[in-house]
Amino acid sequence: MPLYNSAPFLGASIESVINQTFKHWELLIIDDCSSDNSYQIALEYAAKDSRIRVLQNSNPKGMPSAPRNIGVQASKGRYIAFLDSDDLWFPQKLEQQLALFKDNRTAIVFSNYEKIDEKGIRSNRIVTAPRYATYRSLLYGNVIGNLTGIYDTRKVGKVTIQDIHHEDYAMWLAILKQGYRAKNTGTTLAAYRINSTSVSANKMEVVQWQWSIYRDIEHLSLLQSLFYFISYASKAFYKSLI
Secondary structure (H helix, E strand, O other), rough: EEOOOOOOHHHHHHHHOOOOOOOOOOOOEEEEEOOOHHHHHHHHHHHHOOOOOEEOOOOOOOOOHHHHHHHHHHHOOOEEEOOOOEEEOOHHHHHHHHHHOOOEEEEEEEEEEEOOOOOEEEEEEEOOOEEEOOOHHHHOOOOOOOOOOOEHHHHHHOOOOOOOOOOHHHHHHHHHHHEEEEEEEEEEEEEOOOOOOOOOOOOOHHHHHHHHHHHHHHHOOHHHHHHHHHHHHHHHHHHOOO
C-alpha cells in the first residue's frame, strides 16, 4: 500500500484488509513522506496488529512505483497484491483469489471492481472484466484493475515495477509475456474510489502514458501501436461511462 496524504481514507482501506476472511496476510504500508497525519494513522494500526508493517520512502517520488517496489522487496509471502490507500477490498477478496492459483499456467488472479465516489457512496457502478487475459489480449487494453490484481512469486519471482506512469499495466504485461495467463474470479471484490486529485485524473496525460507503453516499453511497431491504441481508447471511453 503506497501512502501519501490519504488521512481521510486510510483507516477504511486498512480495515478492509483487516476484515479479510483469509487471515494469513501481511500489510506493508510504504509512506512517501506524507505531509498530513497519514503516517501516524498507519503507525497506530501497526501498533495494534502485528501483521501490519509501516515503512517510509526516504526520497519521495510523488509516484507509486518506488513505494510499491519497497513493499514488494520487503514482502515475505508467496503472493503479492496491491491496494492504494484510498481504495477498498471486500471481505472475501483474498480467499476467493488464492483458490484460483492451482493450475501451473495461472500467475495472476484479478476480479471485477466497483466504482465509489469520494465519500465512499456505492451506486452499483461495476467494472466487469473478461474471465481470462493473456499477453496478447491485454495489449488491447488493461482489464486488470490494480486494486484487484494478485500474482504468484513462485511462478514469476518478485517483479520490479518500472518508474513510469501506468506502471501496473507494464507489470501485468511483463508477467503475461512469460506465457502465463490471468484469471478473473468473475466476482466483484474491490471498490475503486473516484478521487479528483488522483494521479490519472488528467485524461490527456493518460493517453500519452498508454502510447509510451506500446512504443517505449513493449517496442511495438507504429502500425501495431495504432491498432492496439484504438482498441484501448474505445475500451477506456466505455469504462469512463460506468
